[in-house]
Amino acid sequence: MAGKLTYQQAGVDTRKAAALVGDIGAHVRRTQQTRKLWGAFGLFAACYDLSSYKEPVIVTGCDGVGTKLELLLERGLLETAGKDLVAMSVNDILTTGGDALLFLDYIGIAALDEERITSLIKGMADYLEACDCILAGGETAEMPGIVPTDVIELAGFCIGCAEKGDLIDPTTVAVGDVLVGYASDSIHANGWSLVRRVLKEHPGEISDEELGAWLKPTRLYHDVTRDLKAKGVKPKAMSHITGGGLPENLERLFRGMGADLEIPKWDLPGIEKLLAHVDAEDRFHTFNMGIGWVAIVDEKDVEASLTAGDGGVILGRMVPQEGVRVRVSGE
The missing domain is CATH 3.30.1330.10 (PurM-like, N-terminal domain)
Known part of the structure; x- marks a missing residue:
């Protein structure tokens, strides 16, 4: 009509x-x-x-x-x-x-x-x-x-x-348990408001190739959990490292204890250029820093856990002091 x-x-x-x-x-x-x-x-x-x-x-x-x-x-x-x-x-x-x-x-x-x-x-x-x-x-x-x-x-x-x-039961986490970390593939999908601010304030500093590496998709960690099950390992807790970084994503898992972590240097093209513009402490609370997944396991399960999926590395242990403290190896 x-x-x-x-x-x-x-x-x-x-x-x-x-x-x-x-x-x-x-x-x-x-x-x-x-x-x-x-x-x-x-x-x-x-x-x-x-x-x-x-x-x-x-x-x-x-x-x-x-x-x-x-x-x-x-x-x-x-x-x-x-x-x-x-x-x-x-x-x-x-x-x-x-x-x-x-x-x-x-x-x-x-x-x-x-x-x-x-x-x-x-x-x-x-x-x-x-x-x-x-x-x-x-x-x-x-x-x-x-x-x-x-x-x-x-x-x-x-x-x-x-x-x-x-079901994983984080209440079973105890002092002495080992934190095993698994590599991230990129910055993943958190911290990009800060990345975009750095890119805006420092144009031309980051190459297209470097930015392309940062933009790679978030890693799926199904290979890690699949292999842990196949090896008969039941972690006491597992964490996906997203917004808040290692400290905040791990601290939600336990009370009355903490962890001291030493992580490998982040192997991502150009990432040192970004971190040069970021507060040294805040980087740990914003980015995954090269570790996108953490499993907390009993000492007896460490060896098997390190070969579950790719990029497994011992980060540290649970300690009586509350809070998660992170440092980069060699710094």
């Missing part, structure tokens, strides 16, 4: 959005090679059969990519953004000793852009396929006038499950 408006004219194309669900089907199917949804993909809610668990305990996680997303969008690194989104939530699930089963995403965008959204989904599917977690669904919201045209909003949600008896 003449003069009447459509939803599409207002900036939202529901038919195009429905077609996109079919277009990403190949990526979704890649995440169901082993585990399967109970029912079809694309319904109002996703279902998963937990009957293979004897005493199932559901575990959940939610996270985003933070301000790193600005630099990824500027450089067209949408697949990296998708991988970061998955890793930030899946790794948190893995700290419980559970399995990451289902992942859902939220994408907020000014107008549907099939190429960019497909790149995001591909990155998610690459990581989800690697850790055997299903892309179970999500929400792509077109919000013209709310989300700027050069911005994409991202949030990820992960649902996992563990046998009650397999």
Whole structure:
């Protein structure tokens, strides 16, 4: 009818959005090679059969990519953004000793852009396929006038499950236990507000190659947890080193004791240029400093833990003095 408006004219194309669900089907199917949804993909809610668990305990996680997303969008690194989104939530699930089963995403965008959204989904599917977690669904919201045209909003949600008896129990951590750290692949997805401030105030100091190394996706630590289980090692606690660095992410695990850590020098191209502009103490509370995962284990399990996944190294021990103190080897 003449003069009447459509939803599409207002900036939202529901038919195009429905077609996109079919277009990403190949990526979704890649995440169901082993585990399967109970029912079809694309319904109002996703279902998963937990009957293979004897005493199932559901575990959940939610996270985003933070301000790193600005630099990824500027450089067209949408697949990296998708991988970061998955890793930030899946790794948190893995700290419980559970399995990451289902992942859902939220994408907020000014107008549907099939190429960019497909790149995001591909990155998610690459990581989800690697850790055997299903892309179970999500929400792509077109919000013209709310989300700027050069911005994409991202949030990820992960649902996992563990046998009650397999859950990690941080209350078992004791003085003398050993902290084993595992290398990060990059700065990961925390501390980027500070990185962006340094880049703005010191233009041209960081090369494109160095920045590219910093922007590599957050490492998935499923290889570490998988190998620990295969070796029969049950850590007393595990930590994903994100915002707050080693001190704050470890201190949430125990009370009435602490840890003295000595970490290797961070082996990341150009990172010394960044750290030269950062407060010496604050660096430990902002960046992962080359260690993205920590397992606290009994002395008898140290040797096996060091060969679980790549990059295992002894960082220190639990001590009676409260707080986590960190220093870099050789400094």
